[in-house]
Amino acid sequence: MEVLNRSDVSIAPSIMARAALAHDARPLPDVRAVGAPPQRWRESLALIERHLPFSRRTVRAGDAIQRVGDPFNCLHILNLGTVKTVNLAADGREQIVSLNFKGDWVGLDCMASPRWVCDVIAMDTSEVWSIDYATLLQSVPRVPALLQAVHGAMSCQLSRDREWRLAQGTLSADARVADFLRSWAASLAERDLRTDQITLRMTRAEIGNYLGMTIETVSRAFSRLARSGLISFEDKGRRNIAIPRVESLLEFVQRTVRTPSPALLQ
Amino acid sequence: MEVLNRSDVSIAPSIMARAALAHDARPLPDVRAVGAPPQRWRESLALIERHLPFSRRTVRAGDAIQRVGDPFNCLHILNLGTVKTVNLAADGREQIVSLNFKGDWVGLDCMASPRWVCDVIAMDTSEVWSIDYATLLQSVPRVPALLQAVHGAMSCQLSRDREWRLAQGTLSADARVADFLRSWAASLAERDLRTDQITLRMTRAEIGNYLGMTIETVSRAFSRLARSGLISFEDKGRRNIAIPRVESLLEFVQRTVRTPSPALLQ
DNA sequence: CGTTGGGTTGAACCCACTCAATACGCGTGG
DNA sequence: CCACGCGTATTGAGTGGGTTCAACCCAACG
Numbered sequence: 280m281e282v283l284n285r286s287d288v289s290i291a292p293s294i295m296a297r298a299a300l301a302h303d304a305r306p307l308p309d310v311r312a313v314g315a316p317p318q319r320w321r322e323s324l325a326l327i328e329r330h331l332p333f334s335r336r337t338v339r340a341g342d343a344i345q346r347v348g349d350p351f352n353c354l355h356i357l358n359l360g361t362v363k364t365v366n367l368a369a370d371g372r373e374q375i376v377s378l379n380f381k382g383d384w385v386g387l388d389c390m391a392s393p394r395w396v397c398d399v400i401a402m403d404t405s406e407v408w409s410i411d412y413a414t415l416l417q418s419v420p421r422v423p424a425l426l427q428a429v430h431g432a433m434s435c436q437l438s439r440d441r442e443w444r445l446a447q448g449t450l451s452a453d454a455r456v457a458d459f460l461r462s463w464a465a466s467l468a469e470r471d472l473r474t475d476q477i478t479l480r481m482t483r484a485e486i487g488n489y490l491g492m493t494i495e496t497v498s499r500a501f502s503r504l505a506r507s508g509l510i511s512f513e514d515k516g517r518r519n520i521a522i523p524r525v526e527s528l529l530e531f532v533q534r535t536v537r538t539p540s541p542a543l544l545q
Numbered sequence: 546m547e548v549l550n551r552s553d554v555s556i557a558p559s560i561m562a563r564a565a566l567a568h569d570a571r572p573l574p575d576v577r578a579v580g581a582p583p584q585r586w587r588e589s590l591a592l593i594e595r596h597l598p599f600s601r602r603t604v605r606a607g608d609a610i611q612r613v614g615d616p617f618n619c620l621h622i623l624n625l626g627t628v629k630t631v632n633l634a635a636d637g638r639e640q641i642v643s644l645n646f647k648g649d650w651v652g653l654d655c656m657a658s659p660r661w662v663c664d665v666i667a668m669d670t671s672e673v674w675s676i677d678y679a680t681l682l683q684s685v686p687r688v689p690a691l692l693q694a695v696h697g698a699m700s701c702q703l704s705r706d707r708e709w710r711l712a713q714g715t716l717s718a719d720a721r722v723a724d725f726l727r728s729w730a731a732s733l734a735e736r737d738l739r740t741d742q743i744t745l746r747m748t749r750a751e752i753g754n755y756l757g758m759t760i761e762t763v764s765r766a767f768s769r770l771a772r773s774g775l776i777s778f779e780d781k782g783r784r785n786i787a788i789p790r791v792e793s794l795l796e797f798v799q800r801t802v803r804t805p806s807p808a809l810l811q
Numbered sequence: 812c813g814t815t816g817g818g819t820t821g822a823a824c825c826c827a828c829t830c831a832a833t834a835c836g837c838g839t840g841g
Numbered sequence: 842c843c844a845c846g847c848g849t850a851t852t853g854a855g856t857g858g859g860t861t862c863a864a865c866c867c868a869a870c871g
Binding site for chain 1: 851
């Protein structure tokens with residue numbers, strides 16, 4: 280089994296550590312290498328288990344953990360499985376905005392509202408721990424580390440989302456799919472799971488929605504990646520994907536980056 | 546002067562309150578109407594001024610408030626002006642990921658890291674208040690409301706970013722520009738500033754980067770919006786834009802929404 | 812003056828979308 | 842067992858919106 284060391288935690292395009300030089304030759308220190316202790320996800324689970332009351336719930340694929348409009352009074356943290364967070368618009372459009380794995384917090388984007396502003400759906404048999412938000416706040420003086428964990432998680436989500444914007448704007452469809460697979464694999468690796476053979480529990484429609492493209496484009500991108508040997512399909516169901524070398528996905532993404540636009544900064 | 550009542554706070558595409566019915570006829574309560582007290586931005590400034598030590602700094606357009614790699618030890622909050630947050634990639638690509646106004650927190654996406662992971666640049670003469678992060682954490686027991694303010698701000702940023710993803714994926718270039726203007730106007734309105742005549746302190750390149758399109762497309766979109774009467778240009782410098790009716794921008798956006806994709810949810 | 816940076820506009824191209832046909836996997840029921 | 846339907850996935854052909862490349866305008870500035 281292959282494990283990325285010093286890997287990024289998130290299922291998101293942290294395409295490259297922000298090292299090296301920018302266009303204006305200003306040295307950008309590698310913030311990733313220094314920060315973000317590996318396996319941050321363990322911390323939250325351990326802290327909660329030790330210090331806070333919480334309720335466990337086991338859900339199966341397709342079950343809703345939270346629906347838009349539900350009153351917000353607790354945060355969730357995943358102890359097992361995979362969930363998606365879906366934003367809904369009034370006109371029926373929907374957007375998968377986040378995929379989360381074991382140890383991830385869920386519902387952080389709803390803390391400003393008295394009600395849930397997104398759907399949270401299990402994509403797999405999952406175990407969810409629910410923590411009452413008021414209780415969490417009260418226990419801050421007693422367990423200061425808890426606050427750091429929550430802040431860290433929110434902060435990670437934010438910068439993760441923002442890296443997606445960069446990818447969305449600058450990468451081709453093929454590169455986005457490749458990066459999607461890479462980041463999925465990275466998330467698995469960070470949790471000590473095997474990354475050479477992953478099973479996507481998402482339809483092409485879901486992947487396309489998440490990546491901002493149509494199912495046809497997703498399908499073609501997969502085919503092209505397979506044709507070029509970066510991935511290959513296991514058995515007949517085309518959701519099992521073998522990734523011989525995860526690093527080659529990253530190389531592919533970096534290779535297809537369009538020439539950087541000229542300087543914006545002043 | 547025109548003020549949107551029950552308006553959204555953010556410079557971001559909260560294109561529509563999540564009311565009405567989803568594709569599967571599931572009633573989605575209007576979370577916006579209930580939550581998010583108007584002028585949330587006042588709270589943070591007031592709380593800090595009253596309870597926390599902070600340092601003031603005045604910067605001018607183009608000045609960097611924070612650079613990638615700077616050690617992270619304090620959060621900022623804007624008391625005046627406008628700033629942009631820029632994410633940098635190793636290959637020189639850069640992406641404006643956030644625009645912030647008076648009362649907005651800055652640096653929330655860097656709390657998980659010991660160093661800043663983005664540049665923060667003033668776009669205007671601005672006054673920044675800096676709050677030591679450790680001090681902030683220590684004062685949580687004494688001023689509980691402070692934590693709620695920070696959490697609210699982070700949560701807002703998250704859901705704001707996520708609404709952008711929906712827009713990015715589903716709106717045409719013209720609609721994105723229109724929505725950009727609408728949300729900018731909404732931010733001004735929420736701060737009791739006039740919205741019928743706004744001055745963008747951004748080049749076309751910056752707008753294009755922020756919206757994920759080229760400067761030519763931005764320029765053409767502006768021209769088309771002007772031709773259709775939704776906006777008009779003041780004087781010669783084409784950065785001063787008159788918006789006769791802000792609501793018509795929203796109508797335009799909603800009119801050009803492509804037919805929603807079929808159901809993803811199970 | 813010429814230069815430089817920002818902005819607009821035109822023409823050609825190309826990637827991703829749309830429309831459409833086909834294939835596959837799977838459960839259901841004759 | 843095969844037939845059938847259904848949801849999902851793949852692939853092809855054609856279209857179009859946004860990009861690319863290019864020329865040009867305009868204001869500021871030395």
